[in-house]
Amino acid sequence: MKFHLDTAEIFVPDGSPIEQALSRTTHLCIAAHQDDIEIMAAAPISACFQQPDKWFTGVVMTDGAGSPRAGIYADYTDEEMRRVRNKEQKKAAMIGEYAAQILLDFSSTIVKDAARPEPVADLVRTLQATRPKYVYTHNLTDKHDTHVGVALRTIAAIRQLPADQRPEKLYGCEVWRGLDWLLDEDKVCLDTSAHENLQTALIGVFDSQIAGGKRYDLATLGRRRANATFFQSHAVDTSQGITFGMDLTPLIENPNMDIADYVLGFVQRFNADLADRLKRMA
Ligand SMILES: [Zn+2]
Numbered sequence: 001m002k003f004h005l006d007t008a009e010i011f012v013p014d015g016s017p018i019e020q021a022l023s024r025t026t027h028l029c030i031a032a033h034q035d036d037i038e039i040m041a042a043a044p045i046s047a048c049f050q051q052p053d054k055w056f057t058g059v060v061m062t063d064g065a066g067s068p069r070a071g072i073y074a075d076y077t078d079e080e081m082r083r084v085r086n087k088e089q090k091k092a093a094m095i096g097e098y099a100a101q102i103l104l105d106f107s108s109t110i111v112k113d114a115a116r117p118e119p120v121a122d123l124v125r126t127l128q129a130t131r132p133k134y135v136y137t138h139n140l141t142d143k144h145d146t147h148v149g150v151a152l153r154t155i156a157a158i159r160q161l162p163a164d165q166r167p168e169k170l171y172g173c174e175v176w177r178g179l180d181w182l183l184d185e186d187k188v189c190l191d192t193s194a195h196e197n198l199q200t201a202l203i204g205v206f207d208s209q210i211a212g213g214k215r216y217d218l219a220t221l222g223r224r225r226a227n228a229t230f231f232q233s234h235a236v237d238t239s240q241g242i243t244f245g246m247d248l249t250p251l252i253e254n255p256n257m258d259i260a261d262y263v264l265g266f267v268q269r270f271n272a273d274l275a276d277r278l279k280r281m282a
Contacts (some may be wrong), residue, residue: 025057028132034085035206040173042189055099070212123157139172159255171245179244193243
């Protein structure tokens with residue numbers, strides 16, 4: 001398995017041979033940064049945990065060198081930060097018993113540049129080696145440019161595959177912007193009720209990001225709980241936690257579909273719902 005950068009890594013927590021480790025994948029998450037996977041993809045990580053026939057693989061596209069740093073990490077160089085963030089990502093892969101953790105090590109600048117072919121090419125290779133049934137990435141209304149860049153590269157890579165080799169489902173998930181605003185019929189509910197202890201550990205290992213006072217651990221678990229409770233106003237909670245997803249599958253079933261039109265469709269339905277309620281209640 002050869003990626004564009006010599007510094008790219010494939011970490012296999014259980015030590016299986018790489019080809020075998022990757023080919024067992026059923027659920028694949030493609031994320032921008034170290035810790036995004038654990039924030040947005042708790043449901044598939046849980047679904048695969050200790051299941052002999054389901055395996056989760058994570059892909060982190062960027063090198064982590066530009067990460068914010070504070071506390072004991074305040075004086076770390078970019079290179080030291082890159083190393084610590086990759087080490088944290090491997091700890092999470094170990095705790096979550098991932099099939100494999102791929103670290104592509106691109107700079108954010110390259111991932112954000114649609115003209116650069118390398119990120120898409122590495123994702124195509126990853127998809128061919130893993131053949132996942134389900135793919136999770138950032139949602140297209142996220143407010144972080146690199147996240148949206150990763151989601152667009154993911155769609156571009158899947159579109160390059162022959163139709164019979166594409167995953168069955170592609171979901172865009174929550175990190176920098178929740179998806180509570182989607183109409184309920186547009187929401188994909190990913191249940192995170194199971195293994196809350198494991199979810200806490202999975203985010204807790206990213207000490208370099210939390211140490212500066214950004215409590216991603218508490219915020220992420222809180223968002224899951226809030227999503228579950230505020231989802232239905234008239235029913236008791238049936239889930240202890242939910243992460244919301246945006247179904248991006250139509251964009252990979254039809255490679256010619258306009259991406260912006262598809263995403264703005266969610267916004268237009270939200271807009272129409274607001275206008276209708278205000279009119280009815282006036
Ligand atoms: Zn991120």
